[in-house]
Amino acid sequence: MSKAVSVLNGTRFSGLATVEDAGLQGMITLRGDLGSKALKAAVKAATGAEVPAQGSISVAENGAAAWMSPDELLLLVPFEDAVAKTADVAEALKGEHALAVNVSDARAFFRLSGEGAREVLGKVSPVDFDAAAFKPGQFRRSRLAQVAGAFWLNEDGSFYIVCFRSVGEYVFKLLSAGAHPQSKVGVY
């Protein structure tokens, strides 16, 4: 089998904030009734995390579950385990009105860290990034300039950003331009 490579293979840019390709990340899209017991158990088994509350992400040691919409979750698992875990989740939800798909290869994954992280993301997304409004653990699907993207804030003040792989290079260049050392606005 050919060797899997993330969209920009670990490229990194440092300016107001550090933008880096966060490497390969297993991602499973799961649609179904988020209130159902079988689904909660399947999510727990696959990621170790609970089903998250609206607009948030629940992180466990070796995985996470993010709230995408009232009937959709994004499960984060180690890249090598994505295929097997997708099958496990599908098996556990047999008979339920649910669908699990491995989308790992269809996504790009970035990390945005440093002092200016809120500001850099604020330049490209119509979201309030004030410290009082956007807190660690919050997960938001929105827009990154011209393309769809999702992001969440970690306890250490860094963001993880998920977008389609086809626009991965665009998003990296976008964030890098936003993190240009001479482009400080200083709002957050």
Place this chain on the structure above:
Amino acid sequence: MLILECPYCGVKAEETELAAGGEAHLKRYGPGSSDDEFHDYLFMRENPKGVHFERWRHANGCGKWFHAARCTMTLEVFGTYTAQTSVPTQEILDKIAAKRPGWTWREFADGKK
């Protein structure tokens, strides 16, 4: 800038995160209807100065369709509500009645259910 709260994910989304879906609560006239009914269903739309009901989609977000009631003149938003309904919810109607006494829009009007 129009800001609508998505009733499905609770996000206060601004216009660029949404996609407009045209007039709300249209009744479809398909096969078996008269030519006039079909014509009106296809082409006749409200163009009010004041209270208006629209469909919106949280396109760069949860992807769900929802309804919004707003004023086209002042851009005041009366509220957003589920897409799983063919008439505005009572809560929304009450809110509009409180702010725009005597309003009318298609078959809906102040004090009418």
